[in-house]
Amino acid sequence: MDSSARHSDHEAHAGCALRSRGDDCRFCGVRHLSICQALDVDELDQLEKMASDSVFEERAVLFREEDQVSSVFNITAGVVRLIRSLPDGRRQVTGFALPGDFLGISLEKAWRFSAEAVTPLVACRFRRSNFEVFCEKNPHVMKKMHEFASHELNLAQDHMVLLGRLTAEEKIASFLVEMRKRWARIAGHEPGLIRLPMGRQDIADYLGLTIETVSRVINQMQRDHKLVIVPDGVRFVDQNYFDDLAL
Amino acid sequence: MDSSARHSDHEAHAGCALRSRGDDCRFCGVRHLSICQALDVDELDQLEKMASDSVFEERAVLFREEDQVSSVFNITAGVVRLIRSLPDGRRQVTGFALPGDFLGISLEKAWRFSAEAVTPLVACRFRRSNFEVFCEKNPHVMKKMHEFASHELNLAQDHMVLLGRLTAEEKIASFLVEMRKRWARIAGHEPGLIRLPMGRQDIADYLGLTIETVSRVINQMQRDHKLVIVPDGVRFVDQNYFDDLAL
DNA sequence: TGACGCTTTTGATCTGCGTCAATGCTGACA
DNA sequence: TGTCAGCATTGACGCAGATCAAAAGCGTCA
Incomplete structure (x- = not known):
C-alpha cells in the first residue's frame, strides 16, 4: 500500500x-x-x-x-x-x-x-x-x-x-445545530444523522437544564415532526425550524 | 518632580x-x-x-x-x-x-x-x-x-x-465578590466600598436575570443586614455570607 | 423650584422549568 | 428467557424568577 x-x-x-x-x-x-x-x-x-x-x-x-x-x-x-x-x-x-x-x-x-x-x-x-x-x-x-x-x-x-438568555427550546435547537455543524466538519459533509453519543444528563448539564426538560423538549419536537429520535442521535425533519430557533 | x-x-x-x-x-x-x-x-x-x-x-x-x-x-x-x-x-x-x-x-x-x-x-x-x-x-x-x-x-x-447552575441570590453574591476582588487588584488593597458603576440592567444582563430580580435580591440583602446600598455601589456587612454563597 | 426623563424599587400575578414520583425501555448477564 | 441496572420518558404539582404595572428617587435644566 x-x-x-x-x-x-x-x-x-x-x-x-x-x-x-x-x-x-x-x-x-x-x-x-x-x-x-x-x-x-x-x-x-x-x-x-x-x-x-x-x-x-x-x-x-x-x-x-x-x-x-x-x-x-x-x-x-x-x-x-x-x-x-x-x-x-x-x-x-x-x-x-x-x-x-x-x-x-x-x-x-x-x-x-x-x-x-x-x-x-x-x-x-x-x-x-x-x-x-x-x-x-x-x-x-x-x-x-x-x-x-x-x-x-x-x-x-x-x-x-x-445559558443566560435562551429558552429551553432554543437551547436544545442550538445544541443540535451545533452538533450537526461539528460532525459535518469532521466528516467533511453534512450528515443525515446527528450523533449524540452523550447521555441526556450531559446535555442537560451543558445547557443549564434538567434531564426531564431535555427529554420533554426533544420528544415534543418529535411529536411536532421537527425531528425523529433514532438510536445514538436524532435526524432533522424540519431544518428551517432549527435554523430559525438556533442562536 | x-x-x-x-x-x-x-x-x-x-x-x-x-x-x-x-x-x-x-x-x-x-x-x-x-x-x-x-x-x-x-x-x-x-x-x-x-x-x-x-x-x-x-x-x-x-x-x-x-x-x-x-x-x-x-x-x-x-x-x-x-x-x-x-x-x-x-x-x-x-x-x-x-x-x-x-x-x-x-x-x-x-x-x-x-x-x-x-x-x-x-x-x-x-x-x-x-x-x-x-x-x-x-x-x-x-x-x-x-x-x-x-x-x-x-x-x-x-x-x-x-449562568447555568446558580440561583439568583448566588449569582448576585458571586458578582459582588468578583467586583470586590477586581477593584482590590486595581487599587492594591481590599476596598470598603464595592463600586458598581454599571446600572442594574447591565448587572441583570451579565447574570442572566431581569432588572427586577437584581433589584429585589440586592434590596433583600440590605433588609437582611448582609450589605448596605450606597451611592455608586454597595458595602459588605456580612462578609462570610457572601464568601459562602459565591462560586 | 418644579417639571421632565431616566433609573430603581416595589407589588401582584403568571408561567417555564424544576421537582418528585412512577413507569418504560434496552442491553448485559445468568 | 427472566432479571436486573441504568437510562429515558411521562405525569402531576410547585416555585423561583419572569412579566406587567405602578410608584418612588434623583439628577438636569428651564
Whole structure:
C-alpha cells in the first residue's frame, strides 16, 4: 500500500471509529482539524517523537479539576465531556471535545475542569513539559495555540448567551445545530444523522437544564415532526425550524 | 518632580479617576495590571510609539459586533460593558472591562461583541495592524497574549457555571465578590466600598436575570443586614455570607 | 423650584422549568 | 428467557424568577 492510498483511506474514516495515528502524524485522520494543521513536515516530525497514543474506556477520567497538567491531549477518536462541579454536586458541562479538539491549550499548571470519556476514546498524548518547550521554540505554533484559544473564547461567549438568555427550546435547537455543524466538519459533509453519543444528563448539564426538560423538549419536537429520535442521535425533519430557533 | 515620585503618584490613583499614560508608558498607572507588564523597557518604547490615548464619554460605543477590528484597546480608566445581542433585542453582557483590561486579545478580523463605555473612559489605543506585527516580532508578547486569552477562557467557564447552575441570590453574591476582588487588584488593597458603576440592567444582563430580580435580591440583602446600598455601589456587612454563597 | 426623563424599587400575578414520583425501555448477564 | 441496572420518558404539582404595572428617587435644566 503506498502512502497516498493510506492517506485517503484514513481521511475517509475521519471521526467514524477508533483509529490511531498509526505512528505517523502525516496520515492522521484528524490532522486537518487539529492544532497540527499549522505544522510543516519538520515540526510534525518533532511533535511525533513526543506523541504517544493513549486509549480510554467509556467513562474513564482523563484528568480532574485541580490535577497538575502532566499531559496534554489531541482527541483522535471519540467524545469527551468537560465538567466543572460545585461542592454540592451541581455540574456544568462546559463543553464536549470531539475528534481534532485539543485539551491543554492554556498552558496553565493545573486543570480548571475535569475530562471524562463519553465514548471509547483514542487520544494523542504529549508530556506537557515537552509540549511547552515545543511551543516556545516554534513561534507560529504559539500563534496557532493562541488562535485556538481565541476561538474557544468566542465559543464560550456564544455559550454564555445560550445559558443566560435562551429558552429551553432554543437551547436544545442550538445544541443540535451545533452538533450537526461539528460532525459535518469532521466528516467533511453534512450528515443525515446527528450523533449524540452523550447521555441526556450531559446535555442537560451543558445547557443549564434538567434531564426531564431535555427529554420533554426533544420528544415534543418529535411529536411536532421537527425531528425523529433514532438510536445514538436524532435526524432533522424540519431544518428551517432549527435554523430559525438556533442562536 | 522626579520620575519615582511621579510613578508612586500614579499608582496611588490607579482606577480612581480619568488619567492618561501622560505619553510615557513607564509611568502608566495600569501597567502592572495590563499586557504591558510583560514588556521590557525596549519593547515598551516600541509600543509607546504606536499608542495614542483616546477618551470616550459615558455611553459611547467603542465598537460594535461585526465591525472590523481596526484598533485594539488597553483600558486606562473607566469601565466598559461587552455585549452580545440577539436579533430580538435580548442582551447578554459577556463581561465588564476594568482598568488594565485589554480589548482585542483574539487578533481576529471582526469583533464578536460590542463595547460601550459605562463611565467616562480613557483607553490606550493601538492600530490593529501595528499591534499584530509587534506581537509577531516579540514571541514573549505573543505568549503573554496567549496567557491573557487563557485566563479569559477560565473566567468565561466560571461564568458558564454561574449562568447555568446558580440561583439568583448566588449569582448576585458571586458578582459582588468578583467586583470586590477586581477593584482590590486595581487599587492594591481590599476596598470598603464595592463600586458598581454599571446600572442594574447591565448587572441583570451579565447574570442572566431581569432588572427586577437584581433589584429585589440586592434590596433583600440590605433588609437582611448582609450589605448596605450606597451611592455608586454597595458595602459588605456580612462578609462570610457572601464568601459562602459565591462560586 | 418644579417639571421632565431616566433609573430603581416595589407589588401582584403568571408561567417555564424544576421537582418528585412512577413507569418504560434496552442491553448485559445468568 | 427472566432479571436486573441504568437510562429515558411521562405525569402531576410547585416555585423561583419572569412579566406587567405602578410608584418612588434623583439628577438636569428651564
